[in-house]
Structures are given as C-alpha cells and as structure tokens.
Amino acid sequence: MSRLVVVSNRIASPDDKGSAGGLAVGVLGALKAAGGLWFGWSGDTGNEDKPLKKITRGNITWASFNLSEQDYEEYYCQFSNAVLWPAFHYRLDLVQFQRPAWEGYQRVNALLVDKLLPLLSDDDIIWVHDYHLLPFASELRKRGVNNRIGFFLHIPFPTPEIFNALPPHQTLLEQMCDFDLLGFQTENDRQAFLDSLTAQTQVSASGNKHHRAWGKTFCTQVYPIGIEPDEIARQASGPLPPKLAQLKAELKNVQNIFSVERLDYSKGLPERFQAYEALLEHYPQHHGKIRYTQIAPTSREEVQAYQDIRHQLETEAGRINGKYGQLGWTPLYYLNQFFDRKLLMKIFRYSDVGLVTPLRDGMNLVAKEYVAAQDPANPGVLVLSQFAGAANELTSALIVNPYDRDEVAGALNQALTMPLAERKSRHAEMLETIIKNDIDNWQARFICDLEKVTPRQSKQSLPDNVTSCSKLA
Template sequence: MSRLVVVSNRVATPTETKGSAGGLAVGVFGALKDSGGVWFGWSGDVVSETVANQGPKLERDGAVTFATVGLPKKDYDQYYRGFSNAMLWPVFHYRNDLAVYDRDEYAGYRRVNAWLAHKLIKLLEPDDIIWVHDYHLIPFAEALRSAGIKNRIGFFLHIPFPSPQILLNIPPHEELVKSLCCYDVVGFQTERDRIAFHDYIVRHAHGTATPDGHIEAFGRTLKTSVYRIGVFPDEIAEQAERGEARQDVMDLKQSLEGRKLIMSVDRLDYSKGLVERFRAFEHFLEKSPEWRGNVTLVQIAPPTRADVETYQQIRQNLEYEAGRINGRYSGLDYTPIRYLNQRYDRWKLMSLFRESQVGLVTPLRDGMNLVAKEYIAAQNPDDPGVLVLSQFAGAADEMTGAMMVNPHDIVGTSEAIARALAMPLAERKQRYETNMIALRKHNLGVWRDDFLADLRGDAKA
C-alpha cells in the first residue's frame, strides 16, 4: 500500500494523538498507523526567520513521522490571523459583516502555502498519497503542481462551503476555486456544501458538474463527494462511563444538589451562537419560573484566536451576558449559568455529557459539529439525555433524533429546552437509538476509509 501523507494547518503531537486529541487527529492518526506515513504542518510556534528556514522538525512514533515547521511573525499574521481567519472563516460561515480583506494578507496566504509545499516536497516519495485538510491550505495542491508534483492529492473541507453569492464577497474567489480544482478529490461535510461548490463551477467558472460528483473546470477533472466526519461511538461511551466515578465528575454532581444539568461545549467563536444560546436560556427561565433554582447550564468555551480583536469582543460580550443573566436569576445557593472559559480533558467532557439531561448545541453555522455526536455517544442508554441541535449544523442531516431549532429563534430554542427537560423516558430512548444508528453508520473510520478509498481508487483507474 502506498504511503499516506497528511497535511493540516496544525499537527497533533504524538502525545495528543493518544490522549486529548479531537476527531480529526484520531481519524488521521489511525490511517497513518495503518499505512505508514507523514503528518506535516505548522507546529503552532511563531519563530524567527532563521529557525523557520531550517528543515522540518521530525519526530517518529512507530510507522508515523510527525514533520512540523514554525512560522515567522509576518507569515503568522498574514496567513493565519489574516486571510485565513479574518476573511475565509467569516465568509465561509456566512458572516460577511465580519470579513476583512487585505491584498497583502492574501499574498501572504498564498506565499505561505507555497513555502509549506516546498518544505513538504523534500519528504515526498513518488507513490505517496497526499491528504490536505481545511481552508488554511486551499492553494496547497496548486503549489505542489507548479513544482511538478504528480502524486494523487485530496482535499477535505471541515467547515461549510458557502453559496456562490456569499463566496463572491471574497475578491479572489475565482483564484481560490481554481486552486481547489488542482486536487484530484475534494470532499465536503454535507450535500449542501457540495451543491454550493457545483453551483459556482457551473455559474461562475464556466465548467461542468455531473450528478455523480465529477467536475471539469480550469482545464482539470476532479471528483467531489460528501464524507461525513464522525466519531467512534463505542469508545466515547466507554470513556464517559469510566469517568463517572472520577472525583471531578462526582464534585459536579454533588454541587448540582439534584438540579438538572444542561451541557454546552464550544470553542469561543462567533459562529457558535453562544450569545443567542444564553438569551434563549434566559427566556426559558423567564417563562418557566418552576425551573428557576432547579436547572443549571454549564457552558464550557475554551479561548481561541485570543490575539484577534473580533474574538476578544466575543469573550467580553459572553461574559457580560452570563453576568447579567446570573445577576437576574441567581440565589444565595444557585447560579443558573456556569460559564467556564477554559479547556477540559476529553474524558472529563464525555463524562459530563453523560451526567447531563440536555445537550445544547446551537451554532449559527457549522460544517459538522462533533460535539453533537459526542454528546449522543456519551449517553447512558438506559437514561439518555436529549440533544437540542441547530438546523444549521452539518450534524443535523444525520442526528434526526435530536430536537431541531433555529438558533436565531430565541423563543423557539427556549421552548425546545423546556420540552427536552420534561421529555418522558420512552421518547428519550427512541430519539437516542435513532441517533446511535446514524453514528454507527457514519463513524470516524467510515469517513476516513471512504475518502482514502476514493483517492486511491481513482489512482488505480
């Protein structure tokens, strides 16, 4: 079997792949262990030009080589803080109002992609299969092709792909789509995302798109498909059950004093609908006085991109909302919202999910949202909690047993919370079982294996 080379913006360390890593790291590392290969990308460190210009740092773990490079401050500012997260992230999440375009940052984005590609070329073997991940690296294959690399290259987009009319807000939209067409396989989280890409190809790139997912545009032919990233539900269930007896979880249960628990876990990001969620919970307490003092919302929101001004504002807004609502409804022995702006170990989160009666997952827009899937997998089958899920999360296509809400509808979300808390056991079990069927059908291994089969299968054709 040919060797696999994975390219992502950040590379999980060997320690992370065995412990607290998320879905991408777990799935990718599993594929790398099976075939042997390289995981290449940014180390997360901002370094001097001298250090950056050295070869990648190599670290081996069995058949897997972790190859990382640091970024100079200018490259970090333009490639990562700039075009990737000030332009692509907001537009791809339908927040054109927050997008900031700067030509120098876009030039830096392409320059860093070309520089990273050059670093990888020295590690490549002729029959390597290359799998590139996410919006930071859209031009990566184009840079490799320009250097004469003929290997099979696939790309998976973890975030939504916007409709053409939204994408047109990015000035170099055509260059970006042309770059995507340099891949052999391009994967999306949902059929909605793939259709948006096809629409652009037909309407704006004068290309063709067939119902079976083949694209012809910019002198290239490629395959597109939907690959729903998932979780390993049985592993999560085991992890959640094992953690129930740990002290941290026992302390939380004791502090609740018999109150119902609503759990939410998100990165601190404007796409997650956190302010809207807090206001929906406030409306629920206002309209359901019998629940005051009897239910607690735990919102865990680890900081992200803390050096970006937009994210600093999000944190301030959320802290204000939590303080305002707590000031209105707290008692001497009761705080309705416990807002925790910090990271927790994965096992602890899974165990907290298992202890809760409601999982509140209400992003304004999300490519998939693995928290929704992790919440279901962590539940006790004999007494499962209820997932309240945004219709704008990619997971909504599969988690049909969830209670669907429009996160912009504060009253509707409030009513869903009330119904979830009062739901009888028989209905909770039925919804849980429906969701578990979907989780097992599209687990993390299926996502990984289907994508790589398409990439390798086309190579044999």
C-alpha cells in the same frame, strides 16, 4: 499499497500526551493502515530556516516546520482566520481583506510545498486538510507533481453570494480544481462549491460527482466526519472524580443543561444565552430546578471579534443571574476556561440536556460526543442547531433554528420534560447513526475513493469530455 501523505495546518505530535481531537484520530487511523507521513506546522514561530523536525513511530513519520512571524501573521491570522474563517461561516461583516495578507497566504502555501517536495515519492497519495491550504494542490501541480491529491474541508463552504464576494474568489476556485477529489461535510457544502464554480466558469459533468472546469478534471463527494463512539463511551463511564461526584450529589434534584464550545462567534453563544433567558421567562416552573453550564475556553485572543464576544457573554451571564437568580440558586454558570476532554465526557453523561446551537458549523463533533457519552438506559436529550452539519445525521435530536430564541426555549422545555421512553428511542436512533458513520469509516471512505482516481499523468491523454474519476459511492 501506496504511502499516504497527510498535510494539515497543524500536526498532532506523537509526543503530545493530550487527548487527540477528531482530525488527529481520523488521520492517525488512515496513516496506521497505509503507513506514511504527516506534514504540518509545529505551532511555533521563529527559527523558520532550521531543518524539518522529523519523528518516526512505527510506520508513521511526523514532519513539522516553524513559521516566521510575518508568515504567521499574514497566512494564518490575517487571511486564514480574518478572511476565510468568517466568510465560510457566513460573516462577511467580519471579513478584513488585505492584499498583503492574500499574498502571504499564497506565499506560505508555496513555501510549504517546497518543504514537502523532497519528502514525496511518485506513488504517494496526498491528503490535504482544510481552509488554510486551498492553493496547495495548485502549487504541487506547478512543480510537476501528478500524484493523486485529495482535499477535505472541515468547515462549511458558503453559497456563491458569500464566497464570490471575496476579492480572490476566482483564483481560489481555480486552485481548488487542481485537487483530484474534494470532500465536504454535507451535500449543501458540496453544492455551494459547485454553484460558486458555475458562477465563474463553464463546468461540465459526467455524472453528478465528476466535473471539469478550467480544463481540469476532479471529483466531489460528501464525507461527514465522525467520532470514536466506543472510546467516548469508555471515557464517559466509570467512577467520577471526587469533586465531580460531590457536585453531582449536590445537584441531584437539579436538571442540568450543558454546553461546551470554543469561544467563537460562529457558535451562537449570545443567542444561546438569550434562549435560556426565554426559557426562564416563559417556563417559570423550572425556576430553582435547572442549571445551565456553558464552558467556552478562549480562542484567538488577539482578534477583536473574539474579545468582544467574551465581554458580551460575561455581561449577559451576570445580567441573567441578577434577574432570575435566587438565594441558593444560580441559573447560569459561564466558565471561560479549558477542561480536560475526558472529564467533559463524564459531564456529558450526567447532563440532562446537551445544548449545541451554532449559527453555522461544518459538522460539530460535540453533538455526536454528547450522544455517545450518554447512558442508554437513562439518556439525556440533544438540542441541536439546524445549521450544524450534524443535524443531517442526528435527525432524532430536537432540531432548532438558533436565531429563534423562543423556539430554542420551547425545545429546552420539551427536553426537560421528555418521558424516558422517548428519550431512549431518540438516543438509540442517533447512536446507531454515530456508530455506522464513525471516524474510521470517514477516513476509509475518503482514502478508498482517492485511490480510485486516475493519476494526473494519465489524464492528459483523455478527451475533454471524459473524466478520470472512478464511480464514487
């Protein structure tokens, strides 16, 4: 079996004792199966010229590097997170394109390839992750690397009207065609990529998943990322910490609506607050009997758009509580702080409603975690945005348009009043899907498909009308 080399913007160090997120769990599962290398940024800046830091545990090696302050600013802050992130989440109004940042993005991708090259073997399979590294395969190909190279995009891919508005859109598209296999969260994302490509150049197809553009052959496929449902259920069950147990006792006659998101404009948090206000306005029978808790830890504090949304939420929370609160009842709790993931799973289990309404999201694993954390004998109800990738799988949730505050308010009322039999039925259907499409299945499917690809060296002898991808499921 070939060695697996995983490349991502950040790596999860084996010395990090924190709970592993979705990407880390999936990547580690794939690496344990094949043995291999995880290569990525350490998260630190400065001392960028020092040798790679390598740690080996069993059959896995972690190799990390530092970035210079300039590379961090241009590649990470100014292009990845101020151009690609807002554009891919359909927020062209927040895109801040600067030519030096674009040049820095390209430069750092080339730099990372140079750092990785000495570690590669001819038969390695390379799996690259996310929007920070769109040019990575192209840089490898320039250096004569013909290994199988796959790419998975964790966030949405926007429609051509959005993507092709980016000044370097054609260059990015052509660079992405240097991957052998391009994986997306949903069929809509996969099709948006192909539509953007077709708008720029002639694309030939052999079947609906095998393509040729700019003289390069590649495959596209959908791989919705999953979670570890058994581990989530284990973390959610069991005794509560003393403070949480006390809180649960105090709120025994109150129905809890719960939501946790990173503080980001793509998550639809102001719209969510407005929908909750509409619930209080249109369904006054719930006054004094419900509580909505929104946990939203700060992210990317240095970005003005994130500072703005934080201030907006603080203002809205105060206004709503001032308008509808009563002595002894605060309807909305907004917490701008980090909570341990294991504790969140326990909170999920004791929440009557999970509110997950992003304006745009590649998948949204919080929705899946909420379902997996529930007590099957008395489950809560998931209210889920139609614009989250998870809505394609969790069809038994209450699916809503997050831009329609009254529709979301109506769904919240339906969730709060839903009979037990219906709650159990909806939960069972969603849990079955989550178990079937768990994180292990996600990584195994991707790696299996990537292994089927004919290496580039062999492709050069193929006629232009023949692709080299084996049939994908």
